[in-house]
Amino acid sequence: MGQAHAEARDRSVPYTVSREYQLSSDKASKASSEVLAQINFVPPSQKDYTVRKIEGSDRGTDIVRRVLEHESKMATHAELHEITARNYQFALLGREPVDGHDCYVLQLTPKRNESDLVNGKAWVDTTSFHIRRIDGAPARSPSWWIHNLHVTINYGAVQGVWTQLATLAVADVRLMGTHVLTSREVDLQTPTVDARNRLPNRVGEHPSHSHAPRRAMADSAVWMPR
Numbered sequence: 001m002g003q004a005h006a007e008a009r010d011r012s013v014p015y016t017v018s019r020e021y022q023l024s025s026d027k028a029s030k031a032s033s034e035v036l037a038q039i040n041f042v043p044p045s046q047k048d049y050t051v052r053k054i055e056g057s058d059r060g061t062d063i064v065r066r067v068l069e070h071e072s073k074m075a076t077h078a079e080l081h082e083i084t085a086r087n088y089q090f091a092l093l094g095r096e097p098v099d100g101h102d103c104y105v106l107q108l109t110p111k112r113n114e115s116d117l118v119n120g121k122a123w124v125d126t127t128s129f130h131i132r133r134i135d136g137a138p139a140r141s142p143s144w145w146i147h148n149l150h151v152t153i154n155y156g157a158v159q160g161v162w163t164q165l166a167t168l169a170v171a172d173v174r175l176m177g178t179h180v181l182t183s184r185e186v187d188l189q190t191p192t193v194d195a196r197n198r199l200p201n202r203v204g205e206h207p208s209h210s211h212a213p214r215r216a217m218a219d220s221a222v223w224m225p226r
Contacts, residue, residue, distance in 0.1 A: 002084055004129035008162055012043035015161055018052070018187035021067075023060035026170070026178040033060020036186075037068055047075035063181065074116065081116040083108065083131055088117070098123045098132045099156070110139040118151070130162055131155055147172040158188050 017039050022031040033056035039049045049068040054061050074081060081087060091107040103123040110117035120136015135152045142149065149171040156165050167183045 001124055001129045001131075005082065005084065008130070009044070013161070013190050014040075014042045015163075015188060015190045016040050017163065017185050017189075019183050020186050021060070021064045021181065021183045023057075023063060023179060023181050025176075026180055031056065031060075033057045033064075035061055035064040037064065039068070039071070041075070045076045045078065047072045067181075081114075083122055083134070087111055093121070095126070096123065098125075099154075101132060102126045103132055108134075108136060113140050114138075115140045115142040130157075145174045147174070158185075159190075161188060161190060163188060 019037050019039060021033075021035040021037065023033040024031040034053075035051060035055075036053035037049050037051050039047065041047045049072065051061070051065065051068075079086065088111060089109040091109070093105040093107050096103055096105050103125055106122045106124060108118055108120050108122055110119055115138045117139045118134060118136040119139050120134065122131050122135075123133040124130070125132050133152070133154050135150075137148075137150050141147070149169065152168045154165045154167075155162060157163075158165075163185065165185055167181075169181045170178065171181075172178050
């Protein structure tokens with residue numbers, strides 16, 4: 001897995017991805033806020049964003065901006081939160097399929113009590129050794145306002161770029177109750193790739209595939225303000 005990650009990092013290419021966020025109460029049938037953001041990445045560590053569309057409450061917009069700001073900062077020191085032996089202890093729990101792909105299931109135990117590390121599980125493709133799913137909770141709460149934060153992130157290859165496809169985050173927020181933040185990638189472009197509308201709509205849906213992904217991206221920020 002470490003070798004696959006290093007090879008993907010060496011094949012990194014610049015890309016631009018459009019990501020749609022929705023924030024809602026767990027009791028609401030409709031999202032209270034929707035945000036469309038464009039994220040630009042230039043290897044090895046430059047990441048910035050632009051908010052393209054806002055609908056609904058300011059609260060959701062503020063949360064998404066904080067998420068994106070934190071994600072940009074994480075890119076400058078990615079080695080401190082990647083799923084590697086530097087940051088985690090691993091235990092093999094078995095094998096399970098993810099979207100039709102056979103995966104090793106690994107227990108993730110952070111070596112440090114930090115909010116950017118996840119205490120949970122990772123599903124690692126048995127053929128490519130790339131991570132297809134992460135599920136768990138931060139080793140430390142990202143904020144006094146947050147309790148019981150649980151995050152699921154799906155990854156996959158889109159026209160040769162290994163990327164975050166969709167995220168589901170659920171948390172109890174002080175004075176506000178349980179809230180849900182989802183995100184999905186709706187457009188990805190590189191200097192030679194335009195993968196518009198080829199990405200899945202929700203966590204768990206089938207991604208597009210490539211035999212030689214050029215980047216393994218795990219730069220997913222904790223979703224609530226610090």
